[in-house]
Amino acid sequence: MTEQTNQIQKLMDVCLLAGDIMLKSGAETFRVEDTMMRIAAAFENRPSQCFVMPTGIIFSIDGADPTKLVRVSERSTDLQKVADVNHISRQIANGELTLSEAYQALKGVEKAGLAYSHWIRILSAAIASGCFLIMFKGVWHDFIPACLTGGIGFAGLVYLHRLIQLKFFSEFLASLIIGLLAFGFVGLGMGQEFDKIIIGSVMPLVPGVLITNAIRDLMAGHLVSGLSKGAEAFLTAFAIGTGIAFAFAL
Template identity: 65%
Template sequence: MYQNEAQQVMRVCLLAGKIMLMSGAETYRVEDTMSRIAAAAGISGSHSFVTPTAIIFSLDGAELTKLIRISERSTDLRKVDQVNSISRQISNRGITLKEAYGQLKKIETEEEAYPLWLQFVAAAISSGCFVIIFLGGWIDFLPACIAGGLGFLSTHYIHRFVKVRFFAEFVASLVIGITAYILVHAGIGRELDKIIIGSVMPLVPGLAITNALRDLMAGHLFSGVTKGAEAFLTSFAIGSGIAIILTIF
């Protein structure tokens, strides 16, 4: 394979893997997608090592090995699905690598699928619904919506200025605890514990826990343990913030 062709294959594979990893995909899924793209391009042997913070990729028959760092990770399953769709099109010879690269660059630069106000509304309503799921009363629905919505906004804005996600989640849990306490003592809510439980649910790292278990079961021990530790730290930050509020008040 010519050097420029190998470089094109590597660019497409790395960009696809980067988008998927930054959007919350499991590491084994990222490796599988990159291998399928390389195989569809006529490369029988490709090697990848994916962790939550880096991707190392190389091709047989070409003196090429590249590493890219992943500094930001979020949850955007729409982008994961779009990259999977492009991978399938490449495998079916529906598009060329050049066209695939252009589509991937467009996906990479896209903004979030939903505006902030809609995410806020979803977080607020889901917080209230979780109160009902945990056998709370309808009187606590509105307080949970308010506390959960404010907690979500706190996480979003604090993370913009402080790039330590655990600190943002810790502060958000403080905001939720204080808001819930104020609303209950103002007579708007009744059960403080149910309101807090429902309000913190949008912050709970459910996807990270699921991905950690799936990576462990797929044999990706390093990534599984890493994501499990990340989920533990997030849970610890949320629990610590709530514990501080309950201790003070």
């Protein structure tokens, strides 16, 4: 009985670790639940119950005591980790990994620094800002100002997020920086259409993955997660709009 209990506890630890990594890396709620239940089904014939929210995971296996809870306070976007956990779950389902091997593999994914460096992200945001400017029918004369504005604004977001834990204020200040820089470039004669520069520069700040996940969760019937992610996306959009409006007012 003790050996079976220890086996179930290890299985729960593996399932919760997999769900924790996926949720922190930006996976959809229904994908996290499906992965955890598939892992549990591969090792245990008992039904498992899983309830995932953007801020936590509750998981239990029928007949096992107690139910376990994992609190998730920080979330980002790292789709490589999501793909790695999915690959490990498939190996588990195919019987290629034991519980101990799966746990060690997931620990390796958790500790892996797969995210791009801040400089690469800032450079990517700068290039994306210029490309969005052209996509929204801006003129090539504004390409460089849009790149500079978007890059500096995103760098401000990264730096301010370290100082201010509340995302709303860091996003508000980053969009304010973008608005002021756009007006500055146009005022100095380096840019022509400040509205197109602003639109292109704020696009890297737009929560596209969050909006997509919110819609997919709602369509899958996960109303709590879908509405909470939608509210988070709305607050981000509101912060961006407020920052730009404040720049207009100044």
